[in-house]
Amino acid sequence: MSLKSNPQRYGTVAVSIHWVSALLIIILLGTGLRADQAADAAARITVLRIHIVLGLTILLLTLARLAWWRFADRKPAPVAARPWQNRLSGAVHFLFYVVILGMAASGIGMLVLSGAAPLIFEGAAGVLPDFDRYPPRRAHGFGARLMIALFVLHTGAALYHHIFKRDGLMRRMWFGAR
Template sequence: MKSTSTQYGTIAVTLHWLSAAVIVALLASGFLSGAATGEVGRKTILAAHVPMGLGVLVLTVLRILWWLVADRKPLPGSTANMWQHRLAQIVHALTYVLILLLCISGIGMMALTGAAGVLFDVTAGPLPDFTEVAPRALHGLGARLLMALLALHVVAALYHHFVRRDQPISRMWYAQK
């Protein structure tokens, strides 16, 4: 269940990959809803996007609590030098901050516009104009920054896995017994 000095534990692995899948779905649905032209299509996409966003908020808080209270991360990979390890820590911290900011700005947009009632009742009328509320700019910028950080994270993981061969993807998968 818990991590060892060389392997992430089952809880950490599950929270990581579940979060990753939902975040990819959130980014896709967020950009799709922004590009959608029809009201029904936008409502349908956002009706899935909002609960997924709340789910990521719960998963992220659980991940933070898990690391603070219950588990310790494995030691850095054997080929990672100090600056790479430090950069990885910064990218991970910024990723958590961006995820939390995106969740907060999303909740802010729902609260300030009253969109939740419209999203979950198709007869309630048109969606509000989200661009009229301040959290919208943060939400859009945050999503783009998160995509850049996630791309950096994935490229670094693939580089370390296939070029440096220190197996970070294997460490962040379920341990073989």
Template sequence: MMKSTSDRYGAVAVTLHWLSAFGILALLATGFRAADAPDPAALLRLHVPLGIAVLALTVFRVVWWLALDRKPAPIANTLAGQERLARGVHLAFYIVLFGMFGSGIALMAMSGAGAVLFGGGPLPDFSAYGPRAPHGIGAMLLIALLIAHVAAALYHALIRRDAIFRRMWYGKGKRAD
């Protein structure tokens, strides 16, 4: 099933979720490692196209949810406050991600690093450019949001035992609540 049902996410939403998750983890890893790497340009040659790919996935994901699919109903017996918190964390993900995309694009444009990365030469000192600070802060916020997201998923899986992971995986399976 391509689209979501009332109790589980469809194949498109599941694919977008997991591709985005792995892409964001790879972006964080390459971004943080580039600062101390012997050849930071090599990591940034992965980081920049991957950032563009995650941007495309995120834009598609927003369009998917706004125009083409509906999210499943909340899991049964979820407190209203928990549901609001979950929606807030997801919204914060989108806000931070779009901020990261914007600051990354601005950093590449202002510093001229795009030409260096794909043409050669020494990398600029990124700290000399304004978008560097929000890009770094955004990375830290993404880590905090990821921790909150994974902690909530583990809470549902291990404490509530409400099959939250089954909702965000492929196949029919049992109802998630």
């Protein structure tokens, strides 16, 4: 499998970023929900530490993906589909980027405004702030729900193509020989 994409398939770099990002986003959603529901402050700090590091990792992977598409590679040709399906697919992918960047910005905004970073990462004395008091929290929560909706829509469309259309769409975004 080539590092770069060809007109029929995505290359190793794009496939790797896609699947690592997908896995990390699932973990991020889980850690975000767990941190939000944690009653114990120490457990919440531990989960937030993981959540923040993974969030920054997703931000870096997303910026790397955008740079990869802009400067190093071209996406394969769209699959044969109805025009509305191609437009919807493009919109979902665009919204993934917007939501990921928005989630990173709102998460960083909450850390900066709340001053919680030293408490979370350095073990400084103090009590975790109530993140709901900070404006980015609402955007972060909305982004999480939107991410879940996009994830379900994206996965549902991929499974539809794989199970019902049998058009090889999922093979385009997987490892293996051409």
